[in-house]
Amino acid sequence: MLEVIIRRCLDIVDRTERLIEKARRLIGSGSLDDVEAYRIHTEIERLTDLVFIMDDAARILRRTFEQRPEMARAYPAHVTLQ
Numbered sequence: 633m634l635e636v637i638i639r640r641c642l643d644i645v646d647r648t649e650r651l652i653e654k655a656r657r658l659i660g661s662g663s664l665d666d667v668e669a670y671r672i673h674t675e676i677e678r679l680t681d682l683v684f685i686m687d688d689a690a691r692i693l694r695r696t697f698e699q700r701p702e703m704a705r706a707y708p709a710h711v712t713l714q
Contacts, residue, residue: 634693634697637693638690638693638694641686641687641689641690641693642687642690644686645683645686645687645690648679648682648683649683651679652676652679652680652683655672655675655676656676658672659672659673
C-alpha cells in the first residue's frame with residue numbers, strides 16, 4: 633500500500649512538472665497579455681514549490697520504509713494518509 637502511495641505521489645510530481653513546462657512555453661510565446669502572464673507565472677512558482685516538497689516527502693517516505701521495513705507492518709497505511 634505504501635508503495636502505491638509513493639508511486640502516485642511521484643506520478644503527480646511528474647505531471648505537475650510537465651504542466652509547469654507547458655505553462656512556461658505559453659508565457660514565452662507572447663500570446664498572453666501581461667496580467668495573464670503574471671498570474672500564470674505566480675501560479676507556476678507556487679506549483680514549483682509544491683512539487684519540490686512533494687517529491688522530497690515521497691522520497692523520504694520511500695527511504696524510511698526501505699531502511700525500516702518493520703515500520704510498514706507496524707503502521708497501517710491509513711495512518712500515513714491522515
